[in-house]
Amino acid sequence: MARRIAPHNLDSERGLLGIILEKNDALFEVSHLITKLDFFEPAHGELFTLARDLIETGRSATPASLLHDTGQDADIGGISASEYLATLLRDAPDASIARDLARTIRDLSLRRKLIDRSQAVIDEAYSA
Numbered sequence: 273m274a275r276r277i278a279p280h281n282l283d284s285e286r287g288l289l290g291i292i293l294e295k296n297d298a299l300f301e302v303s304h305l306i307t308k309l310d311f312f313e314p315a316h317g318e319l320f321t322l323a324r325d326l327i328e329t330g331r332s333a334t335p336a337s338l339l340h341d342t343g344q345d346a347d348i349g350g351i352s353a354s355e356y357l358a359t360l361l362r363d364a365p366d367a368s369i370a371r372d373l374a375r376t377i378r379d380l381s382l383r384r385k386l387i388d389r390s391q392a393v394i395d396e397a398y399s400a
Contacts, residue, residue, distance in 0.1 A: 279383045280312030281376055288373040289316060290364030292323050298367050299327045302374035310381035315348045335361060
């Protein structure tokens with residue numbers, strides 16, 4: 273049987289990160305809804321955490337500040353981190369949908385967790 277890809281929406285993840293980079297206050301609208309573990313793409317979870325940490329300490333989360341704090345220009349999605357962050361900012365949707373994007377990310381994360389737990393139960397039933 274072909275392995276299925278877990279539910280996710282990378283456009284929602286990229287959109288939310290872009291909104292946060294564009295309007296740092298948007299973080300406060302969504303930080304109670306999601307954590308870094310809710311992101312399907314691990315790099316997105318890391319960027320969310322870096323941005324949150326900067327904003328919560330009164331600093332601005334910008335592509336430059338995120339790159340400065342990581343101390344590296346890693347590869348994300350096949351392009352440099354600086355290029356990736358600039359693209360997130362450039363392609364950011366309207367900030368008014370930040371909560372909707374966060375809910376989508378959270379809901380898909382919950383579905384992935386449910387699938388993982390269900391698979392564990394199925395595996396245990398077969399081995400019992």
